[in-house]
Amino acid sequence: MISQKAKYALRALSALARGEEGRPLQISEIAATQNIPKKFLEQILLDLKREGIVRSLRGKQGGYLLLRPAAEITFGEVLRIIDGPLAPLPCLSITAYRRCDDCDGELSCEIRHVFHRVAEAERAVLFSATIADGIHLADRAVAEAPEPVDG
Amino acid sequence: MISQKAKYALRALSALARGEEGRPLQISEIAATQNIPKKFLEQILLDLKREGIVRSLRGKQGGYLLLRPAAEITFGEVLRIIDGPLAPLPCLSITAYRRCDDCDGELSCEIRHVFHRVAEAERAVLFSATIADGIHLADRAVAEAPEPVDG
DNA sequence: TTATACTCTACTAATTTGGTAGATTTATCA
DNA sequence: TGATAAATCTACCAAATTAGTAGAGTATAA
Secondary structure, X not given: OOOHHHHHHHHHHHHHHHOOOOOOEOHHHHHHHHOOOHXXXXXHHHHXXXXXXXXXXXXXXXXXXXXXXXHHOEHHHHHHHHHOOOXXXXXXXXXXXXXXXXXXXXXXXXXXXXXXXXXXXXXXXXOOOEHHHXXXXXXXXXXXXXXXXXX | OOOHHHHHHHHHHXXXXXXXXXXXXXXXXXXXXXXXXXXXXXXXXXXHHHOOOEEEEOOOOOEEEEOOOHHHOEHXXXXXXXXXXXXXXXXXXXXXXXXXXXXXXXXXXOOHHHHHHHHHHHHHHHOOOEXXXXXXXXXXXXXXOOOOOOO
């Protein structure tokens, strides 16, 4: 399971991506429309800012903007920023490799090989899917849904 | 990341799979050879027993045995028993589906569609890989490793 | 009948998760 | 120039989870 925080981050980015190009969205607007606790969202957006995903404007008329097009922000990088390493085992992490201290050899480890495959499968999806894709998939699903019969 | 407990469970099952057919392995043997805290391993094996993965014999000469061949125990089912639902979102879990309370529609959710793909990719690996596969991959990797030059 | 090995229940310390609270800084507008 | 609106920063907190320990109880084989 990904954390609630990561969910909020991805949904906040979707909101920013849906916003008007160039017009900043304020924390409270995003919090209200996406049902995210405002003070929590503040922290999340600061994290995303530090990592170069969004930028901010202070003062009246301030708010947040995407720093890159939504089609260039992947789920994988956002998840890494918010939840940390994606790998299922520390010894398989690209960004935070750490030997398992109870394990006595990565070659002979009976679970590492299998989880290596898991990690690759996950990464293939997470780094090919972008915020823009998420929006597109959602919009298409809604458009293709059977019309609710009225009456 | 999977939990330490899940790692222990999978390695304990590998140990049982490597053991002599029909000869039970004791908790303390497994704990010693696999570097697992004994009392913690006790609990893990009880969980696996309750879920029909292993069986136990009490008293002298007692111990644990696999209830099914190692080639029929998948990583996925073990992970589910120890760590709970595999899905990245509660609304994507097969065994523990739960609506996201802050989300107002699964079709229109911008992150669900992407994570649905992640979940499928993960499951494809986790439910095709068995304890026997893990052992086989490890043994092959060791056999194929370049001989360490002695001298 | 006793030693051995599994079983059960309870407890605990440390970390992570999912937030709140409040003071501060910066920019805009009147 | 001063009020106001917005982001920023630091600190705190409760609940849940993780990774175990402790110890008494129970079944069984020799």
